[in-house]
Amino acid sequence: MTTESTFQALLQLPEPWFIAGIDIDAEGEAMHVRIECRLGALLACPQCGVACEVYDHAEARVWRHLDLWQCKTWLHCRLPRVCCAEHGVRQVAVPWSEPGSRLSSAFEARVIATVLGCRTIKAACTLLRLKWDQVNAVMGRAVARGLARRGAEPMAYLAVDEKAIAKRHRYVSVLYDLQRGCVVEVADERRKASLTTLFASLTPAQQGTIQAVCMDMWEPYIKATTDALPEGADKIVHDRFHVMQHANKALNAVRIREARALAQQGDTTLKGSRQLWLYAAENVPSRRQADFEALKNADLHTARAWAAKETLRRTWAQPDVASARAHVQAWLADVSAHLPGPMLDFALLVKEKLEPIIRYCRHPISNGKAEGINSQLMAIQRSARGFRSHASFRIAALFHCGKLDLYPAGHYAHVKP
Template sequence: MRDKELYAQILGIHKSWRVADVELKQPTGEVEVFVERKPGVQQTCPICGDASSGYDKRRRRWRHLDTCQYKTILVADVPRVQCKKHGVVMVKAPWAEPGSRFSVLFEALVINWLKEASTQAVSRQLELGWNAMDGIMRRAVKRGMARRASLDPKHIGVDETAFRKRHDYVTVVSDQDTGHVLHVAEDRKKTNLKAWYASLSGERIAAMESVSMDMWPAFINATLESIPGAEEKIAFDKFHVAKYLGEAVDKVRREEHKALMAEGR
């Protein structure tokens, strides 16, 4: 039927699921969309991904985005599988987070409205109780944290950049892989860089594989004192190494020249 295809499309139903039926319930004016696993799709354990045999099914309902002003409910008999390692596990419905009674798209709608209006207003307009609102917000925070954790930089660069007058320096810490600026301090002191390192979790510190910098002692010391194994991780950038090497060679050359002059050659 046409409406099933339409719903499958607007619901973004995953390829291993299909819309079995759509019903407009009266007098509540709710649309119920029945979704089912396509037959013949290999069941896998949601934890380890191993092929598993079917165990049973559990009926679940999720509120989804309204269709034409009608409150829309997804209904599915979600299979539970028997995994050899993990026992009986419920398959993950691709349109919702585990434990939520709302589809991911509905939760996104709520979060977007919360950026525009008060919690009370959103709860009233979307007819959501406090527990529902709370759950949606908690899951959004958790997703945000997970995204941030995945942004943990592996290779950072610490630069001192002069601006305005010659001796006004700022410290800029950036992710060398993405170019994102992670931290800016209004000087190039050891204490400020150390404070930034101290604000990071142990895991983030441990995840850092290299810190490239110029040979400014404050940066070197802050890094040595904050990152375990920093001796192995600090990399001086080529430009500065070449500059210092050039200066060292020049100094030796001048001293030798002076010494030769003194010997009267």
């Protein structure tokens, strides 16, 4: 077997393509493989696929291929152009690379696998001896390829959340598929238009399969969901953890107010107790149980506010929406009668958002899985030392957390389609 035939087999070149020669630059650690098309061969028009005669050849082009030992491998070819009766003169597609790329498909697959393993473009550049722009372009093509292959699969439960990607309050909006545990799409800013754009990335059929969307109480997201989705207002589920964040904030405000009033009387009962009140009943450390029991049993507004918080937390354990509604309404009456101030303000918020809160009992979803994905995105963000643009973050998020089929056709995929 000749050297050319060996490389022909390794490159898996189909007829009528063949290796015309190989030049090795030992000093420059490079190998140059010349590929040609057999004379008289008919080639497919890239527009319609009809077999056409070769019209002429373009200038020679070069593609980076998989390294051989320590040598960079370069593929050289003067691409034929065909004359199609319908589409005129067109340059043919080549079997070793995708249109617009100056890397072979096999090498692109290696780049994708390396970036997935390294998590940073810089590390992949070092290993592959490529420039940052080259690797970033591969990631962009991989994401576009994966999105095109994703298809219109049903998405019953979605979540939307904001994420800071840079200083000075630069945010993006991220749409998550809670069932598959992946990023669906990313949009710039956290405005109504941002989420509207995210919903628009779904097909009408996909929008029709959405049963619920989990989100915080950010009004632009609420308006976007209400306007963009069929019966959107009835599909909003407020994230339970976000609701409890509001509860803890109100509780802490009660504690601060009461601690100051007691301190003026020389009473330090609440001093150093901030974290204790933020615990759920079952999470209080055993070494602090006795201290906390004494605080709970004291005649304190803070103790009553904590008890109200714990009562509200049982909303999400109710068996159905009707039971949850009755539970919250009783809670609202109790808070209104006995807990003025910050807890009352919070109770008014709960009353306003009652239906999206208790809708959890019909659609038990939360942003917990989205937060898990966010932790992966944060790790990527730290490794990359931040992102300068929404576009860069979007590519990274979909590349690493989109569960997309990223690889060129005919090459292995890291996820099952």
